[in-house]
Amino acid sequence: MYEIFSAYLQSKAAFTPEEIEAIRAVSRIKKLRRGAGLLQEGEVWRYHCFVCSGLLRRYRIDEKGVEHIIQFSPENWWAGDRESLMSGQPAKFTIDAVEPTTVVLIINEDFNTLLKNIPTLNDVINLILQRSLNASQERIHAAISYTGEEKLQDFNNRFPQLANRVPQYMLASYLGLTPETLSRIRKQVAKK
Amino acid sequence: MYEIFSAYLQSKAAFTPEEIEAIRAVSRIKKLRRGAGLLQEGEVWRYHCFVCSGLLRRYRIDEKGVEHIIQFSPENWWAGDRESLMSGQPAKFTIDAVEPTTVVLIINEDFNTLLKNIPTLNDVINLILQRSLNASQERIHAAISYTGEEKLQDFNNRFPQLANRVPQYMLASYLGLTPETLSRIRKQVAKK
DNA sequence: CGATTCTTTGAAAACAGTCAATCTGTGTGG
C-alpha cells in the first residue's frame, strides 16, 4: 500500500530513493472498514494523512443532530484536521470512511522533521496547501452564489464520478441542501 | 506607510534589520481611493499584497450582474488572487477598495526570492496560509450550515466592528443573502 | 445642500425545509 503513496510523491516531484525511504520510515498504514472513524470530534488530531484508496469524509454535527460535510477525500488526496493539528485543541470535526479506505499516517513531529530535511517535500506540501486554499475559495463562491441546481452541476464538473460513490444524503449535506431537495433537483435535471 | 508593514512583520517573528531592509527594497506602496480597483477580472495578478490601512474586497460578478464577495481584507491582512498568481491565467475575481486604502505590493518573483533567502519570512507566510485555509473551511461550514441570522452572528463574532465599516449590501453579498433579506434579519434581531 | 447611493418596506412569487409515508435496492440469514 505504501507504493501508492510513494508513486504519488514521485508524480509530484523528483525524490531520491533515500528521501522516499526516510518518509516510509515514519509512515504507518491504517485500514478502515466502511463507516469506521478516523477522528472523533473532541479528540486531538496529530497526524498528516494521505488517502491511498477509498474515500473519507470530514463533517460536523450540529445541535439538531444534522451532519454538515466539509470535505470528501478520495484516493490520492490528503485528509485530517489542520485546525486541531496546529492548535492542539480538540477537533471540531469528525472524519470517517465512506468506503473501505487505506491511509498513510505520519505523526506531526515526524512530518515536520521530514519537511525540514527534504526541501522537495516541503515544496510539494506547500503547493498542495495553496491549491487547497484556492479550491476552498471556489467552494465558498459556489456556496454563496449558486442555486441548488448550479451547485450540483458544479460538483459534478469538479469531481466527475464522485457523486456515484457517495450516498445522496451525503452529497446533499456537502452542498448544503436537504436530501429531499437534492432528490427533487435531480428529478428536475433528469427531465431536460 | 512601510512602517506599518514592518511593524506587522516584527509582530509575527524576529526579523533582523537587514531582512526588513531587504523586504523594503522590493516593496512598493500603492494608495487607492474609495472604490478604486486593484485588480480587474481578466487581468493577470502578479503580486503579493499587504493592506496597511483601509479595506479591500475581492468579488466576482455573475451573468446577471450580481456581485459575490469572497473576502474582505482590512488593515494588517493580505489580499490578492493566488489562483491567477499561481497559474498565470487571467483572474476570475475583481479587487477594489471599500475605503481609502494603502497597500504594500511585492512582485511575485521578488517575493519568492525573499522567501528563499529569509526562512523566517517563509515560516510566517506558511503559517498565514494554513490559518487562511482553516478560516476558509470555517466559512464553508457557515455557508452550508447556518441560517441567515446565524451567518450574521457568526460574522460579527469573527470580525467585530467590520460590519460597521462595510455597506449593508456588501455584507449581504459576503453572506450569500440579498440586501433586502439582510435588512429584514437585522430588524428581527433588533427586536430581541 | 443636492445628488447619489444605500437601506428599508411591502406584497407576491419562487424556493427550500419539514414531516410522514411509500418505494427501491442491497445484503443477510434462514
Place this chain on the structure above:
DNA sequence: CCACACAGATTGACTGTTTTCAAAGAATCG
C-alpha cells in the same frame, strides 16, 4: 435461493423562508 430487514431515495402536502420587483425613505459624499 428466497424473503425479510434495513438503509437510502423519492414523493406529497404543508410550512416557512428567501427572493424578486417596485417604491419610498434615510444617509452620506462632494
